[in-house]
Amino acid sequence: xxxxxxxxxxxxxxALTVFVAIxxxxxxxxxxxxxxxxxxxxxxxxxxxxxxxxxxxxLDKSKWEQYQLYLEDxxxxxxxxxxxxxxxxxxxxxxxxxxxxxxxALGTFFSIVFGVLVGVVCAWRRGTWADKGGLWSGLAFYSMxxxxxxxxxxxxxxxxxxxxxxxxxxxxxxxxxxxxWWDVLVDRFRHMILPALTLGLVLYGEYALVVRSAMxxxxxxxYVLTARxxxxxxxxxxxxxxxxxxxxPIVTLVALSLGFIIGGSITIEYVFSYPGIxxxxxxxxxxxxxxxxxxxxxxLTLSVIGANLLADLLYFKxxxxxxx
Amino acid sequence: xxxxxxxxxxxxxxxxxASAGCGGSSSNNATGSxxxxxxxxxxxxxxxxxxxxxxxxxxxxHYIESQAYNAFIMLYPQLVQYDYQNGAYVIVGxxxxxxxxxxxxxxxTFHLKSGTKWSDGQPMTAEDVAWTxxxxxxYASGPTAVMAPxxxxxxxxxxxxxxTVVIHYGAPxxxxxxxxxxxxxxxxxLWEKYATGDGKGLKTYAPEQDIGSMVTGGAxxxxxxxxxxxxxxxxxxxxxxxxxxxxxxxxTYYTNADSMIADxxxxxxxxxxxxxxxxxxxxxxxxxxxxxxIPGAETTNITWNSNPYKDKNRxxxxxxxxxxxxxxxxxxxxxxxxxxxxxxxxxxxxxxxSLYENKDLGPLEHDCAAANATLDxxxxxxxxxxxxxxxxxxxxxxxxxxxxxxRIMTPTSLDFNGDRAFEIVxxxxxxxxxxxxxxxxxxxxxxxxxxxxxxxxxxxxSGYTGWDIAMWDWVGYVDPDFMLxxxxxxxxxxxxxxxxxxxxxxxxxxxxxxxVDENERASIVGQxxxxxxxxxxxxxxxxxxxxxxHTTAWDGMDPHLNxxxxxxxxxxxxxx
Numbered sequence: 012x013x014x015x016x017x018x019x020x021x022x023x024x025x026a027l028t029v030f031v032a033i034x035x036x037x038x039x040x041x042x043x044x045x046x047x048x049x050x051x052x053x054x055x056x057x058x059x060x061x062x063x064x065x066x067x068x069x070l071d072k073s074k075w076e077q078y079q080l081y082l083e084d085x086x087x088x089x090x091x092x093x094x095x096x097x098x099x100x101x102x103x104x105x106x107x108x109x110x111x112x113x114x115x116a117l118g119t120f121f122s123i124v125f126g127v128l129v130g131v132v133c134a135w136r137r138g139t140w141a142d143k144g145g146l147w148s149g150l151a152f153y154s155m156x157x158x159x160x161x162x163x164x165x166x167x168x169x170x171x172x173x174x175x176x177x178x179x180x181x182x183x184x185x186x187x188x189x190x191x192w193w194d195v196l197v198d199r200f201r202h203m204i205l206p207a208l209t210l211g212l213v214l215y216g217e218y219a220l221v222v223r224s225a226m227x228x229x230x231x232x233x234y235v236l237t238a239r240x241x242x243x244x245x246x247x248x249x250x251x252x253x254x255x256x257x258x259x260p261i262v263t264l265v266a267l268s269l270g271f272i273i274g275g276s277i278t279i280e281y282v283f284s285y286p287g288i289x290x291x292x293x294x295x296x297x298x299x300x301x302x303x304x305x306x307x308x309x310x311l312t313l314s315v316i317g318a319n320l321l322a323d324l325l326y327f328k329x330x331x332x333x334x335x
Numbered sequence: 336x337x338x339x340x341x342x343x344x345x346x347x348x349x350x351x352x353a354s355a356g357c358g359g360s361s362s363n364n365a366t367g368s369x370x371x372x373x374x375x376x377x378x379x380x381x382x383x384x385x386x387x388x389x390x391x392x393x394x395x396x397h398y399i400e401s402q403a404y405n406a407f408i409m410l411y412p413q414l415v416q417y418d419y420q421n422g423a424y425v426i427v428g429x430x431x432x433x434x435x436x437x438x439x440x441x442x443x444t445f446h447l448k449s450g451t452k453w454s455d456g457q458p459m460t461a462e463d464v465a466w467t468x469x470x471x472x473x474y475a476s477g478p479t480a481v482m483a484p485x486x487x488x489x490x491x492x493x494x495x496x497x498x499t500v501v502i503h504y505g506a507p508x509x510x511x512x513x514x515x516x517x518x519x520x521x522x523x524x525l526w527e528k529y530a531t532g533d534g535k536g537l538k539t540y541a542p543e544q545d546i547g548s549m550v551t552g553g554a555x556x557x558x559x560x561x562x563x564x565x566x567x568x569x570x571x572x573x574x575x576x577x578x579x580x581x582x583x584x585x586x587t588y589y590t591n592a593d594s595m596i597a598d599x600x601x602x603x604x605x606x607x608x609x610x611x612x613x614x615x616x617x618x619x620x621x622x623x624x625x626x627x628x629i630p631g632a633e634t635t636n637i638t639w640n641s642n643p644y645k646d647k648n649r650x651x652x653x654x655x656x657x658x659x660x661x662x663x664x665x666x667x668x669x670x671x672x673x674x675x676x677x678x679x680x681x682x683x684x685x686x687x688x689s690l691y692e693n694k695d696l697g698p699l700e701h702d703c704a705a706a707n708a709t710l711d712x713x714x715x716x717x718x719x720x721x722x723x724x725x726x727x728x729x730x731x732x733x734x735x736x737x738x739x740x741x742r743i744m745t746p747t748s749l750d751f752n753g754d755r756a757f758e759i760v761x762x763x764x765x766x767x768x769x770x771x772x773x774x775x776x777x778x779x780x781x782x783x784x785x786x787x788x789x790x791x792x793x794x795x796x797s798g799y800t801g802w803d804i805a806m807w808d809w810v811g812y813v814d815p816d817f818m819l820x821x822x823x824x825x826x827x828x829x830x831x832x833x834x835x836x837x838x839x840x841x842x843x844x845x846x847x848x849x850x851v852d853e854n855e856r857a858s859i860v861g862q863x864x865x866x867x868x869x870x871x872x873x874x875x876x877x878x879x880x881x882x883x884x885h886t887t888a889w890d891g892m893d894p895h896l897n898x899x900x901x902x903x904x905x906x907x908x909x910x911x
Contacts, residue, residue: 060480061829067535095391095399097539107563165594170601176594182565182585183381186558284590286563293590297748298399299780 021323025316032312036305037081041074048094068094081305090309091302100306104291108310110179111287114203115276118210123265126215130222134230135249145219153216161209161282168205175202177284206283210276214268221264225257232256259329266322269314377911382581382889385595385604389588390566393549393557395519396471396479397538401898402586409568409584409904410551411519412459414445415512417813418902419895424690424813426512429576429901430464430520440507440851447498452573453522454551461494466523468492468502474534485518487848509850513814516899522550554579554901563588568904576901580891580908599624599884606885606892606907612675612751618884629894631881632688634681635751635808637661637743637760637874638786642799642834648741649732650725651803655713657871659706661699663763670877673756681878683864684822685815691857692815693864699874703766710767715739723768742774744805746782751879757806771804782807786832793827799834807832808879813899819844819863822872835872 048064065071069080084091090100126149133145152160169176179202184190190198229235230253238248277289284290288307295303388402395407408416412430419425428434431445451459469491475483492502508514525548529536542549543560551557554576555568565587570579587604589595592611598604600621610618610626618624639657650656670678681687682696715723718738727736743760745753757773764771776782786805791798811818821830823841843863850856867873883894890910896903 059476059483063477063480096541097397098541162591162593165591165597169597173601175603176597177589177591178561178564178587180561180564182383182567182587183583186381186567186569186583186585280590282591282594284563284588284594286561290563290590297778297780 017327018324021320025320028316029313032316033082033085033309036308036312037078039308040299040301040304041077070094090306093303094300095298095303100302103303104288104306104310107286107288107291110285111276111280111289114207114285114287115210117203118207119214119265119269121207121211122214122218125211126218127222127261129215129219130224131226131249131254133219133223134226134253135245137227142223146223149216149219149223151216152212153220155213155216156278157209157213157276158278158282160212161206161279164205164209165282168208174205176205178202179286202285206276206279206285209279209282217268218261218264222257222261225260226253229253229257259326262325262329263322266318266325269318269321375911376580376891376908378580378908379582380580380889380909381583381585382907382909383603383605384584384586385589385598385607386586387589387592387595387609389563390560390586391562393542393560394538394540395482395521396540397481402588405898405903406566406568407519408553408898408901409555410553410557411521412451412552413519414464414515416516416901417896417899419893419899424895424899426516427900430459434512436511436851440511441504443502443504443511445500445502447500448575449498451552451575453524454549454556454571454573455522456573457522457524457550458497459520459522459552460497461500462497463523464500464520465492465494466527467520468500468518470526470530470534470537471518474530474537478534478536478538482518485514485516487514506849507851509848509856510814510816511851513816520552522552525550554905555584558583563590570905577905579905584904599886602886605889606883608883608894608897610882610884612677612879612882615675615677615882623887624884625887625890626882626884627892627894628677628880628882630679630687631879632686632811633750633808633879633881634684634686634811635678635749635756635806635876635879637664637876638805638807638832639871639873640786640799640803640805640834641836641870641872642796643836644796645800645834646732647734647800648725648737648803649728649734650715650739651741653713654869654871655709656715657874658699659709660764660767660769661871661874662701662706663703663767664760664874664876665701665763666699666876667701669756669759672759673751674877674879677880677882678877679880681875682868684809684811684867684873684875685818685860685864686809686811686875686878688811688813689815689818690813691860691864693861693868695861696864696868703763706767715768717768721768722770738770739768740770740772741803743771744774744776744782744785744802746776746779746805746807748779748782749806749808753806756876760806774802776805783832786834787828791828793824796836798828799831805832815860816848819847819860822867833872835870837866837870840866 048061048068048070069077081091092099093103096103129145129149133142136142165176168174175181179199181198184194184198230249235248235252238252276287277292279285280287280289281293288310291303292307295307386402389400390402390406391400392398392403393406393410395411398404414429414431415426415434416429417424418427430447430451432448434443434445436443445464447461447464453459468486468489471479471482471486472489472491475486488504488506488508490503490505492500494500504511526537526540529540543557546557546560549557551571554571554574556571557566558569559565559567565585568584568586570581592614595604595607596610596614596618599607599618615626619626639651641652643652645652666680670676670680679687680698682698683689683693685692710723714726718724723739725737725739728734743757745757747753754773761771761773776785782805785802786799788798788800809818809821820826822833822835823831823844824836824838825841827834827836840863843859843866847856847859847863850859881894881897883892885892888910889907891906891908893903893906
């Protein structure tokens with residue numbers, strides 16, 4: 012029953028957070044100066060056109076009416092239509108979301124593998140050059156702004172390795188003939204390398220530092236000393252007694268990070284002209300495209316809340332003390 | 336009245352074809368630098384273009400981005416278009432072979448090329464032109480409002496035979512051809528199903544959602560579209576004009592100009608349509624890249640709140656004060672520091688690109704000593720801290736004595752370093768004893784909201800309060816009509832960013848719009864430019880240069896034609 016209470020409370024809290032986030036999503040963007048129509052600064056955007064647009068988009072209604080309609084639509088699973096393209100928000104967000112998720116997954120995979128590996132090695136070989144190298148590289152990448160690291164990649168790495176710096180596909184691929192699925196796959200992967208690597212390196216720094224710290228704490232425990240006294244090999248001691256017990260904060264950190272990674276990739280996507288959700292958000296802000304912003308931020312909010320919930324549930328599973 | 340005969344056009348077309356097809360360097364009056372352009376034209380090749388502007392729509396009735404306009408030029412027929420010949424823009428035919436006007440200037444007859452076809456093989460006739468015009472006029476206050484300005488004063492159009500269309504205007508229009516240059520014809524057989532009821536379908540139809548069924552009639556067809564990626568165009572074999580030399584054009588959108596330049600240097604991009612100022616010197620050093628510079632259309636300015644009904648800091652409505660402060664701004668320093676030297680001074684609002692630029696304006700001298708003398712003579716004495724004081728005034732708009740301290744609003748969306756530009760202006764104003772601080776106005780939408788102010792209403796003369804000075808830019812056009820309109824009362828709360836209200840000017844604006852005689856219109860436009868200048872509605876600072884770059888593997892690019900002609904896309908060729 013205690014377990015049910017714990018899970019139930021967490022779920023309820025998550026649902027409440029979602030509702031608050033939904034309301035904030037509405038209020039937040041309307042505090043910005045101007046709206047989607049006043050954002051139109053084009054020669055052909057006449058006053059007649061602007062008035063027509065306001066009426067068509069419902070921007071001539073009161074804020075309260077707009078809020079009611081917004082909630083009503085959300086309850087029906089309808090995120091509305093983009094004010095610019097007038098296409099459904101889900102239709103507009105789905106392609107960039109797919110692009111982001113794959114790129115983020117690749118970067119996160121890289122960061123987890125190398126972050127955990129380097130963190131473990133640093134802790135295991137504490138005080139050696141390996142430790143110092145891992146520590147400094149972790150600190151360096153963790154402290155770099157992602158967009159700055161991205162620019163370094165563009166200027167210094169892309170040229171050396173002949174990697175593309177923008178978009179998700181080669182502009183000439185399949186233009187004059189059909190490209191095989193393998194060619195397309197390889198091309199997509201090549202375009203994903205630099206943004207994923209940039210994200211991966213920033214996260215790598217964070218993970219390596221946390222893993223090293225958690226491992227050092229665990230390796231100083233009495234049960235590790237006991238394991239060593241029993242004659243277990245160094246590696247086995249680290250793997251079975253050190254790493255397994257150090258996993259708790261690591262799993263939590265990864266779960267929490269996952270929620271923020273989607274939002275955190277905005278600057279990286281901008282640097283690499285990567286058509287993901289981050290780029291979509293930047294342009295929607297510029298264009299005051301409320302439905303797109305609401306849809307994207309709802310997605311980001313849900314991913315953070317979902318990741319938090321996942322972390323809570325994992326804690327419950329991994330740490331018997333939580334379940335009581 | 337203007338008339339161009341088919342013979343003249345044929346000769347012109349032959350000359351253009353000869354110049355484009357003979358290989359070697361293009362003669363487009365652009366200042367070029369970098370690698371040498373020699374070799375013969377080779378047909379074919381994929382032209383990879385990098386751009387920081389993206390295409391948001393392929394529907395000419397519903398678009399915002401400038402790159403979409405470029406796409407329309409590639410895909411849809413226009414009656415006329417611009418060409419750039421002997422250092423000047425001239426109107427030439429596109430779908431129209433020739434045209435003539437009635438004596439009263441209200442009826443324009445266009446003689447179309449015969450045997451033209453849409454991309455699906457259907458005949459393209461005068462009926463398509465007349466239908467597009469009549470439909471645009473019919474729904475002008477709603478679904479077709481975006482293209483309607485190109486048909487200002489048009490009553491209707493009729494196809495008198497398959498190759499003749501007559502456009503009837505309610506009043507003579509001074510810039511009818513320049514307006515029609517911005518009008519695109521769509522295929523009636525595909526689009527008429529959307530022109531029913533309230534006509535909303537005309538706006539919501541998104542041709543790019545089903546490229547296979549899209550019908551076009553330009554030099555290219557659409558092969559692939561990625562809004563934030565690469566859009567691919569293939570030459571249309573049905574096209575009647577100058578055939579494209581390329582096998583395909585692949586236009587890639589970059590959010591980051593540094594990536595675009597890096598890709599160009601590594602050979603992944605052949606042509607960059609707009610090079611950022613900070614990258615020009617780097618590209619010029621690369622022997623495999625040709626950089627072309629021409630006077631641009633974008634002018635930067637000091638925008639003065641010229642609302643005659645504003646209640647504060649009314650001393651800034653005095654043209655002498657504004658002129659004096661402007662004389663303290665070092666424009667040469669602005670050009671060197673902010674634009675890396677790639678800008679020129681400018682005086683008129685429509686800028687150097689305008690056909691009717693008033694070249695007698697100014698020039699604004701950098702002479703702060705004279706400016707200080709003027710301000711002294713106007714009674715604005717310097718206080719103990721060196722800041723000038725404005726004496727108290729009486730009357731309807733009475734204001735107390737106050738120091739000359741103001742805020743200058745700068746939007747964050749400027750395409751140059753606005754902070755640095757502000758610092759230079761601040762230095763100049765300080766020399767005149769005027770203290771200014773920067774007010775970051777947010778992105779262009781937020782900054783525009785600040786300028787027009789909440790509850791803006793031209794009927795009650797409300798709006799345009801709460802700010803005094805801004806720094807911003809305008810992008811001009813060959814025909815000056817639009818630029819001249821932005822300071823009219825008719826644009827209050829819309830395009831006006833100054834709040835200027837001058838009935839004499841507005842009357843001239845109306846007059847130039849209905850003056851068909853070119854010389855007479857030029858004279859009126861010149862007067863209007865003089866009025867804007869004399870009233871210091873804006874202090875025009877500099878005009879940015881327009882800079883593009885291409886690799887030596889390609890040639891035939893003419894930056895003058897960007898957004899003006901199909902030839903911009905058909906003339907580039909691979910160098911053999």
